Amino acid sequence: MNVEERPVGWWRAESIWTRLLSLDRRWIFLGIALAVLIPIITGLTLPLGKPAPPTVAVYDYIDALQPGDVVMFAVDYGPSSMPELHPQALAMVRHALEKHLRVLSVSLNVQGTALANDVLQTVGEELGAVDGEDYVNLGFKVGGSAVILGMGEDILTVYPTTADGRRTRTLPIMAGVRNYDDIALVIDLAASNIPGAWIAFAKERYDQDVALGITAIMATDFYPYLQSNQIIGLVNGLKGAAEYEALVGLEGEQAPGMLGMSAQSIAHLLIIVLVIVGNIAYFASGRQRVGH
Amino acid sequence: MAETIPLEQVLGTWVAALLTLAIFSFLYRDNPVYKIAEHMFVGVSAGYGVVITWREAVIPDLIQPLLDPAAVDLAGPNYVVLIPGALGMLMFSRFFPRYDWLSRWPIAFVMGYSSGLAIPAAIQMQLLPQLHATLQPVWPAGEVTWWMALSNLLLFVGVLCTLAYFYFSREHKGALGVASRIGIFFLMVAFGAGFGQAVMARVSLLIGRVRFLYDDWWMTLVAPWFGGG
Numbered sequence: 295m296n297v298e299e300r301p302v303g304w305w306r307a308e309s310i311w312t313r314l315l316s317l318d319r320r321w322i323f324l325g326i327a328l329a330v331l332i333p334i335i336t337g338l339t340l341p342l343g344k345p346a347p348p349t350v351a352v353y354d355y356i357d358a359l360q361p362g363d364v365v366m367f368a369v370d371y372g373p374s375s376m377p378e379l380h381p382q383a384l385a386m387v388r389h390a391l392e393k394h395l396r397v398l399s400v401s402l403n404v405q406g407t408a409l410a411n412d413v414l415q416t417v418g419e420e421l422g423a424v425d426g427e428d429y430v431n432l433g434f435k436v437g438g439s440a441v442i443l444g445m446g447e448d449i450l451t452v453y454p455t456t457a458d459g460r461r462t463r464t465l466p467i468m469a470g471v472r473n474y475d476d477i478a479l480v481i482d483l484a485a486s487n488i489p490g491a492w493i494a495f496a497k498e499r500y501d502q503d504v505a506l507g508i509t510a511i512m513a514t515d516f517y518p519y520l521q522s523n524q525i526i527g528l529v530n531g532l533k534g535a536a537e538y539e540a541l542v543g544l545e546g547e548q549a550p551g552m553l554g555m556s557a558q559s560i561a562h563l564l565i566i567v568l569v570i571v572g573n574i575a576y577f578a579s580g581r582q583r584v585g586h
Numbered sequence: 587m588a589e590t591i592p593l594e595q596v597l598g599t600w601v602a603a604l605l606t607l608a609i610f611s612f613l614y615r616d617n618p619v620y621k622i623a624e625h626m627f628v629g630v631s632a633g634y635g636v637v638i639t640w641r642e643a644v645i646p647d648l649i650q651p652l653l654d655p656a657a658v659d660l661a662g663p664n665y666v667v668l669i670p671g672a673l674g675m676l677m678f679s680r681f682f683p684r685y686d687w688l689s690r691w692p693i694a695f696v697m698g699y700s701s702g703l704a705i706p707a708a709i710q711m712q713l714l715p716q717l718h719a720t721l722q723p724v725w726p727a728g729e730v731t732w733w734m735a736l737s738n739l740l741l742f743v744g745v746l747c748t749l750a751y752f753y754f755s756r757e758h759k760g761a762l763g764v765a766s767r768i769g770i771f772f773l774m775v776a777f778g779a780g781f782g783q784a785v786m787a788r789v790s791l792l793i794g795r796v797r798f799l800y801d802d803w804w805m806t807l808v809a810p811w812f813g814g815g
Contacts, residue, residue, distance in 0.1 A: 323613045330789070330796050377794020378787065404635045407642060433642045439703050454658035455646045463659050494707035498715075511787035514780045521741075522719035524711070531783075532790035554793040561789045 311575040322568065329564045333557040340556045345537035348520055351527030352481070352505045353541045356386070359478050361394035364471055368482040368492065369413070372405030375485035375509055381535035381551035382507040383413045383483050387429075389542050391421050396467050397429040398477075400453070402441060402488055407434040407457050426465045433457025439491045446474050446500040474502040479526070483507040489516060493524050507534065532558060596807060603803035606795055720745050744772040 332338070345353075356365065367387060371379045390397050399410040410431045418429055432453040435441045444452040449471060453462050462468055470476060480502055482492045489506050496502040503526050506516055510531030519525045529538055535551030545552065608623035648671050650657045651664040673695055679688040722738035723730045730738075750762055751769030758766045 320614060326789075326792070327796075330792055331800070334793075334797055334800055374791070377797075378790045404638050405631075407638060434638055435647075436639060436643045439707070440699075443703075450659065454660075455650075457642060459646075459657075461657070461659060490711065491707075494711035495703075498707070498710040509787050510783045510790065511780075513783045514776065518716060518719070522715045524715055531786055532793065533786065550797075554790065554797060557793045557796070558786065558789055561792075562785065565785055565789075 309579060311578040314571065314575040315579055325564055325568075326561055329561040330557045333560050334553075338556045338560070340559050342536055342540055342552065342555060345541055346530065346534065348517075348528040348530065349534050349537040350541065352386070352507075352529055353389070353527075353538060355479060355503070355505065355526050356389055356393065356395070359390075359393060359395055362396060363478040364396045364398060364476060365390045366398045366400065366477050366480045367410070367413075368480060368484070368488070369399055369401045369406040369410035370403040370482060370484035370486065370488045371409065371509075372403055372485070373409070376409065377554070378509045378531045378535065379483050379485060379507060380409065380413070381532065381549075381554075382529050382538060383409070384417060385535060385538040385542050385544060385549075385551065386481060386507065386529070387413050388417045388421070388544070388548075389538075391417055391423045391428060392542075394428075395478075396471075398449075398467070398471070399429070399431040400441070400445075401434040402438050402491075403484075403486070404434055407431065411457065426460070427467055430462075430465055430467050431457045432462065438488065439495050442491055442495040443499065446496065446502075448473055474500045477502065479503050479505060481505045481507060485509045485512070493519055497524055505529075591806070599803055599807055603799055606799060610795075743768070748772050 333340075359365070367383065369383065387397055397414070399414060401407040401410055410433075414425070414429045414431055417423070418425060423429055432449075433456060435452060437444075441452055450463050450468070456462055456465070474480075474496060480492060480496055482489045482504065484506070485508070489504075489508060489512075492504050492506075497504045504524070505527045506519075506525055507529040508516060508531070510533070513528070513530045516525070516528060520528055529535065532551055532554055536549070536555045537551075539545075539549040539551050547553075605623045605626065608619045609627075611617055612620040646658055648667050651660055651667045653663075655661065655663050673692040676688045676692050679685045720741060722734075722741065724735055724739040724742060726732045726735040747765045747769035749769070750765035751758075751773065753762065753766070756762060
């Protein structure tokens, strides 16, 4: 309605529903900001609920491995996905090192190698694990699927040196590790379509067991691979990170995923209310238009 | 206390906090501060990518195999790497209009290589396993419980009806029309699930930033100046 067409006292004629539909979206931004900020400031703690079966599957698989088994973490995410994937990586690497598994890290995302260093050094220092013996960051390689295929033949050919330039062959952690035959599980932590390449080439070509830690927005794309048993488990976003932290028994600052879940729940409640109110307003204002 | 925190960490946290607030300022309206932060992000990301690629890919995969083979476990120089190296260098011909046609060679190589990998991968990863996973028992017998059978039937009907919706070679009337309309319901459920996951992902990112601003910046660096923290 143009300003010229509006009758005197037009704002009174508009229903609350019509006005709600034209609400400045910045009020909604403010509402979401408060819904996230208040639980964080107040330290609100809501119950997490039962862990999802795909998260439990990853936990159980790692938990059943024997000391000395090798787990490869593909850190294929950048800082923009850290809030969701870094807590997952911290919890899973901690679980693996506590089980005295050997942890290798590779990155097909150029920004992933620094984050892999952060995870390995943070957890390694806390647990007293030794770089080169208990864990190592092999670093970033260009090539995506070619790197995955190459490691199926010989990891040392693809990664002759580590991220910090050490000769990979000389490291104690690499004793007896040649290709996927010597790796118990590959866990791809990713915020892109790279997990598809790991499934296509590591799983389907070399029958390597693969688990995924992905952002929530990717989950619907990768759940079908659970149903087809092409992945052994899936950790889904911040919620999955919190579930894994609970399974490992972490709490406080060691569990950044759980610290964020109360804010997540409150924000989701607000969004549910907004969706319901928005739909009611849409239909109510529509009936009003028909009535006029 | 702020005094015990290393200076580089204090500076880094302040820069990160101010850039985060600059990006968030877009939520109110577009503004020059947001533009500066956006351009800095693009520039720093590109620069960082170049440095890491040089250090962790070009040096160990191209330079060391030629000039320092012992560092990468080679008995002698590996001249084969000159071929991909030369192909890669041809990409820089884009900067010279007279010779930019040379860049088509590495592009053609990458296209051919990628297609050769992608086509069998799509069949191996998606088509056959997903087709197989759809063909599950829909009648409760043996180890198949009623609940599993119902779930399998729902999956089977969902796949068929969704495929029917995307069959455009015949008018959607009769049985095809019914199936395609049922397919729409399955699509709506999928879109709803996708929207819910998208909300969770975006809220998670906001939580990460808010926790950084509150814990690492405000409570650690700012509040102590006001007697808090």
